[in-house]
Amino acid sequence: MTTTTVDPVVALSGVTRDFGSGPVVRDLDLDVRRGEFLALLGPSGCGKTTLLRMIAGYLEPTAGELRINGVDASRTPVRRRNIGMVFQSYALFPHMTVAGNVGFGLTMRKVGRGERERRVREALELVGLGHLADRRPAQLSGGQQQRVALARAVVLRPDVLLLDEPLSNLDAQLRVQLRDELARVQRETGLTTVLVTHDQEEALAVADRIVLLHGGRIAQEGTPREVFERPRTRFVAEFLGYRNVLELPGRGEVAIRPEHVRVHAATCPESASDTSAEVLTGTMRSATYRGTFSTATALVALGGGQVELHGVTAGPEPAPGDPVRVELPAAAIVPLHPDQEDPR
Numbered sequence: 001m002t003t004t005t006v007d008p009v010v011a012l013s014g015v016t017r018d019f020g021s022g023p024v025v026r027d028l029d030l031d032v033r034r035g036e037f038l039a040l041l042g043p044s045g046c047g048k049t050t051l052l053r054m055i056a057g058y059l060e061p062t063a064g065e066l067r068i069n070g071v072d073a074s075r076t077p078v079r080r081r082n083i084g085m086v087f088q089s090y091a092l093f094p095h096m097t098v099a100g101n102v103g104f105g106l107t108m109r110k111v112g113r114g115e116r117e118r119r120v121r122e123a124l125e126l127v128g129l130g131h132l133a134d135r136r137p138a139q140l141s142g143g144q145q146q147r148v149a150l151a152r153a154v155v156l157r158p159d160v161l162l163l164d165e166p167l168s169n170l171d172a173q174l175r176v177q178l179r180d181e182l183a184r185v186q187r188e189t190g191l192t193t194v195l196v197t198h199d200q201e202e203a204l205a206v207a208d209r210i211v212l213l214h215g216g217r218i219a220q221e222g223t224p225r226e227v228f229e230r231p232r233t234r235f236v237a238e239f240l241g242y243r244n245v246l247e248l249p250g251r252g253e254v255a256i257r258p259e260h261v262r263v264h265a266a267t268c269p270e271s272a273s274d275t276s277a278e279v280l281t282g283t284m285r286s287a288t289y290r291g292t293f294s295t296a297t298a299l300v301a302l303g304g305g306q307v308e309l310h311g312v313t314a315g316p317e318p319a320p321g322d323p324v325r326v327e328l329p330a331a332a333i334v335p336l337h338p339d340q341e342d343p344r
C-alpha cells in the first residue's frame, strides 16, 4: 500500500470481533482524528476494551480494516505499533525505580542514555512526579502509580495514547483530580488520545468527542454537549440519566431529565413564565429531600394510562396522595428515534 493519508490517525472500517459466540464489536466504522481526545463510553460488556485492544494490536479483528496513519495495521503486532497504553491496574515493574519504569520503553527502542534521561525527566515533570524519580512503585500511592503509568506511555510519543478505565481503581476524590490532570496532559502534549470509560461524567469532563457504544456498535457520537443534551435513542437517554422516557401525544417518544420536570401542588397558581411547557396532572407519590432541592415522583394520567414521572418539587411540597401539576418545559423535551434493531 502506498496510501500516505495522515488524517485520521486511526481509521476503523467495518471492524468486527467475534470470540466464537457472536460478535462483540460489530461492523464498526470509526475515525480517531489527529490531536483529539476521544472518549469511548458505554456500559460494561459493550465492547470498549475489545475495540481498544484491536487498536493496540493485542487482538486481531475477525473482519474489517484497521489503519494507523493511513497504513493497514490489521496484522501489525503490538511492538511494531507506536502505541502508548494505560490500564486500570498500573502494571509497573516493582523492582525498578519510577525513572526506570518510565525509561524502559525507550531502552527497548535503543534511545541513547542522554536523550532517555532527558525525556524521562520531562515526562515525570509533566505528571508532577519529578521529585519521586528514584522511588519504587510500592512506595507510591495508587494515584502516583497511575501517574507513573501515564508518564511511561507519554514518554514514547505514541501515535495514539490508549487509556482503558485508568481511573477506576482510585477513590472518588482522586478520580476527579486525576481526570483533570489527564485533560491537562493531553492538552499540553497534543497527543491523540482514546479514553475508555463507563463513567459518563468522566467522558463529559475530558473528551472533545464522545462515542457511545451499545452492543458492539456506535449508538451515538458527537461533542459531549451534543450527546448529553440530544440523546437520539432510548438507550442513550437512559444511559445518560434521562429517567423519564414517555410517549407524549403529538410528540411521540421523548425523554426528559428529572431535574427539568417540575412537580407543583395542584392548588399552586400556574406560572405564566413558560407557556410552551407540557402540563400534566396527576397524584403525588413520594418526595426525597436532597438538601438544595427535593426530588419527587408523581403518577400522571397519559394516553389513557398512568405513567410515573420523576422530577423536582417547585414551591410547597405536596404530600403523598395530593393532586399535582407536572410541568415539562418544552426546551428540555428531547424527541427520541427508534433504537437500531439488535440482531443478537
Ligand SMILES: Nc1ncnc2c1ncn2[C@@H]1O[C@H](COP(=O)(O)OP(=O)(O)O)[C@@H](O)[C@H]1O
Pocket (backbone or CB within 6 Å): 019, 024, 042, 043, 044, 045, 046, 047, 048, 049, 050, 051
Ligand atoms: N478473550 C475473550 N474471549 C471471549 N469473550 C470475550 C473476550 N474478551 C471479551 N469478551 C466478551 O466480549 C464482550 C465485550 O467485552 P469487553 O470488550 O471487555 O467490554 P467492556 O470493556 O466494554 O466492558 C463481553 O461479553 C466479554 O465477555
Ligand SMILES: [Mg+2]
Pocket (backbone or CB within 6 Å): 048, 049, 050
Ligand atoms: Mg473494559
